[in-house]
Amino acid sequence: MFMNLILKPELENFIQQEILAGKYSSPDEAIEAALNILQSKQTATMSKYAGSIEFSDDEFSAMLQALKDDK
DSSP: OOOOOOOOHHHHHHHHHHHHTTSOSSHHHHHHHHHHHHHHHHHHHHHHHTTOOOOOHHHHHHHHHHHHHHO
């Protein structure tokens, strides 16, 4: 699948600077690296909060009842 992107000039310049510095060989490679970082950050954030919300049985029952009452 191919995707055409329109970037702000400052982002285009940043990518070109990264390529000229030898960090990436193409715009595709630079954007892929950026998206990998974003994906890793989102995964880490989701993992950080997974399972951290706890309710007592009474609280959970009250929430379920409230949902039923709203219908």
